[in-house]
Amino acid sequence: MNAGIVYGVGVGPGDPSLLTVRAAEILRLVDAVVAPVAAEGRRSLALEIARPYITPGCRLITPVLPMTEDSEVLTDSWRNAAELLAGEARAGGGAAFVTLGDPMLYSTWGYVAGALMSIAPEIRRETVPGVMAMAACAASAGVPLAQGREPLLIWPDEPSILQRTALSTVPNVVFMKAARHMEQLAELAEDSGRTAVAVRSVGRPGEALTHDLLSWVGQTDYFTTVLMRRPVEQEGEGR
Amino acid sequence: MNAGIVYGVGVGPGDPSLLTVRAAEILRLVDAVVAPVAAEGRRSLALEIARPYITPGCRLITPVLPMTEDSEVLTDSWRNAAELLAGEARAGGGAAFVTLGDPMLYSTWGYVAGALMSIAPEIRRETVPGVMAMAACAASAGVPLAQGREPLLIWPDEPSILQRTALSTVPNVVFMKAARHMEQLAELAEDSGRTAVAVRSVGRPGEALTHDLLSWVGQTDYFTTVLMRRPVEQEGEGR
Numbered sequence: 001m002n003a004g005i006v007y008g009v010g011v012g013p014g015d016p017s018l019l020t021v022r023a024a025e026i027l028r029l030v031d032a033v034v035a036p037v038a039a040e041g042r043r044s045l046a047l048e049i050a051r052p053y054i055t056p057g058c059r060l061i062t063p064v065l066p067m068t069e070d071s072e073v074l075t076d077s078w079r080n081a082a083e084l085l086a087g088e089a090r091a092g093g094g095a096a097f098v099t100l101g102d103p104m105l106y107s108t109w110g111y112v113a114g115a116l117m118s119i120a121p122e123i124r125r126e127t128v129p130g131v132m133a134m135a136a137c138a139a140s141a142g143v144p145l146a147q148g149r150e151p152l153l154i155w156p157d158e159p160s161i162l163q164r165t166a167l168s169t170v171p172n173v174v175f176m177k178a179a180r181h182m183e184q185l186a187e188l189a190e191d192s193g194r195t196a197v198a199v200r201s202v203g204r205p206g207e208a209l210t211h212d213l214l215s216w217v218g219q220t221d222y223f224t225t226v227l228m229r230r231p232v233e234q235e236g237e238g239r
Numbered sequence: 240m241n242a243g244i245v246y247g248v249g250v251g252p253g254d255p256s257l258l259t260v261r262a263a264e265i266l267r268l269v270d271a272v273v274a275p276v277a278a279e280g281r282r283s284l285a286l287e288i289a290r291p292y293i294t295p296g297c298r299l300i301t302p303v304l305p306m307t308e309d310s311e312v313l314t315d316s317w318r319n320a321a322e323l324l325a326g327e328a329r330a331g332g333g334a335a336f337v338t339l340g341d342p343m344l345y346s347t348w349g350y351v352a353g354a355l356m357s358i359a360p361e362i363r364r365e366t367v368p369g370v371m372a373m374a375a376c377a378a379s380a381g382v383p384l385a386q387g388r389e390p391l392l393i394w395p396d397e398p399s400i401l402q403r404t405a406l407s408t409v410p411n412v413v414f415m416k417a418a419r420h421m422e423q424l425a426e427l428a429e430d431s432g433r434t435a436v437a438v439r440s441v442g443r444p445g446e447a448l449t450h451d452l453l454s455w456v457g458q459t460d461y462f463t464t465v466l467m468r469r470p471v472e473q474e475g476e477g478r
Contacts, residue, residue: 010374017261018249102370104377105384105391124283127378129370131259131341135249138343139366142352142359145344152344152393153386153409162390165404170392229330 002150004123006085006116007096008109010130011049012204014223019053023059025046026128027053031093036065036108046098048138059088065108075115078108082115101131106156106176129154134174137199137225141209144229146172159184167192171230171237179216200224243362245324245333246353247348247370250288253442253462258292258372265367266292270332273324275304275347285337298327304347314354317347319355328362340368345395345415373413376438376464380448384466385411398423406431410469418455418463423453430465439463 007026016095019027027033027050035047041198044062054060066073081097088095103109104127106159113125134154138145148154153170155162167173167188175185178198189196200221201207210216213226246265246268251257258266266272266289274286283301293299305312320336327334342348343366352364373393377384385391392409394401398420406427408410414424416436428435439460440446449455452465 012259013368015261017264018259018368020257020259021263022254022256025256097459102374102377102384104382106386107383110383112384125381127251127381129374129378131255131368132374135341135368135371136345138341139368142364142366143343143476145341146350146393147345147349148275148397149396151396154391154393156385157388157390163404163408165407169402190380220256 004089004092005094005175006089006112006123006125006128008125009096009098009130009137010046010052010102010107011046011098011100012100012131012203013133013136013177014045014049014201014207015136016017016049017050018136018203019050019112020128020130023096023128023130024053026094026096027098028055029094030058030096031091032059032095034061034063034081034086034088034095034097036081037062038065038067040064046100048050049100050098061088065177074111078111079119081108081112081121084186085112086114086123088122088222097220099130101132103127104129105132105154133176133202133223134227135211135215136202137227140202140207141197141227143197143227143229145174160199164187168180175228177222177224178226179222182213185226185228189213192230194228194230196226198224198226240288243331244333245328245362245364245388245476246333247364247366248337249341249346249367250285250337251370252340252372252375253288253440253444253446254375255286255288257375257442258289258371260368262367262369263292263450265333265335269335270330271295271298271327271334272298273302273320273327273334273336275320277304277306279303282295283337285339288339289337289470291356299325303339313350317350317354318358319350320347320351321358324351324355324410325359325362328359338369340371342366343399344367344371344393364445372415372462372464373466375441376466379438379441379446380436382434382436382466382467382468384413398427403429412467414465414467414469416417416461416463417465418459418461420457421452422466423460424465428452431469433467433469435467437465
């Protein structure tokens with residue numbers, strides 16, 4: 001029924017109940033789940049989130065997709081994951097590549113799907129969208145990401161590279177992987193008259209939230225998100 | 240069990256299978272579903288998407304939240320919706336306010352939740368995040384929204400207001416409610432050397448996709464999204 005198909009499945013931000021109905025259905029159907037890990041022996045958070053939906057007979061494969069900037073190493077690792085997926089799909093049962101949040105936003109699925117297309121163009125690919133971390137952080141904090149005609153900027157890089165001109169254009173900014181930048185972000189919020197809230201481990205044990213960014217200087221949770229927002233009474237300025 | 244609680248439930252972009260497991264569960268439990276409509280007698284797309292999960296005994300309430308810029312009319316309509324929700328919650332069975340996509344991104348839930356907090360602070364509120372339209376559009380188009388360290392800008396307003404400085408800072412832009420701007424967007428993509436793809440009615444009957452934006456000049460689907468992306472070989476420029 002799923003012969004020759006590979007799914008890129010977003011498992012959402014952390015809470016297993018935030019998988020989509022479709023993602024849960026696919027995980028129950030496939031013969032193999034492929035979940036990348038950062039190094040040999042490391043756990044896959046995406047796999048942990050998906051686990052309640054995976055059937056006992058399903059094969060679990062955890063290829064290493066290292067965190068490196070070496071493009072040759074990366075290309076090889078994407079190709080390796082694509083070959084594993086192609087092998088599983090050809091065996092006839094369907095394979096799911098699981099990824100945190102949404103597969104089309106800062107996920108390796110984009111690269112792995114590209115590699116799969118080059119090595120096995122005959123294999124069907126389907127991407128199953130997922131809930132993004134920023135949506136769960138906003139829900140936890142009770143703060144909208146953006147409303148009405150306000151633009152929203154997602155910033156996954158050093159805050160220092162964010163130009164003032166860009167910042168003046170957008171009232172709302174989401175900073176991802178923000179743990180190492182708390183001091184800079186506190187300063188940026190204060191200088192620009194924005195409110196800020198930081199959320200870590202959203203939807204998982206240890207979830208925490210603070211409006212005092214400086215109190216989190218030194219904490220290292222990789223999945224720390226900062227939502228910055230210009231107060232509503234100033235809406236429309238700078239646009 | 241759900242006495243005194245109001246849920247803001249994101250139903251995702253269109254396909255009912257893209258509701259989260261949690262959203263489906265809440266819809267099965269509540270005694271009332273509140274789904275805003277743009278005018279008396281109009282249908283609610285969010286309600287149609289949620290319908291497969293709603294039980295036969297559940298009350299369906301469709302208050303009018305008009306599409307207007309008149310802030311007094313808007314404030315009244317949010318307050319009215321909040322009062323309906325408060326009434327249902329006090330009756331003891333729990334009430335769900337359903338909203339397209341995610342409740343914290345360009346949704347009236349932010350306003351209605353604010354009104355609910357002022358008129359009935361004792362009632363618990365829970366926001367249930369949903370899959371955003373842009374995630375489903377990217378999945379359909381097979382194009383990542385952003386990868387690696389690339390920022391992403393969500394732009395729900397006139398493309399003409401987007402300043403060149405901001406555009407040079409971000410390689411990837413999502414234009415929402417883009418149907419009326421196809422000519423401008425085609426020009427913007429060409430001038431800035433970006434690839435563009437437009438998707439409409441994603442996950443619903445009539446879903447369509449085009450890389451030729453000009454071929455959609457004159458079509459009026461309110462839920463038309465344009466994904467613009469700087470080709471990968473030019474990544475890093477302008478940052």
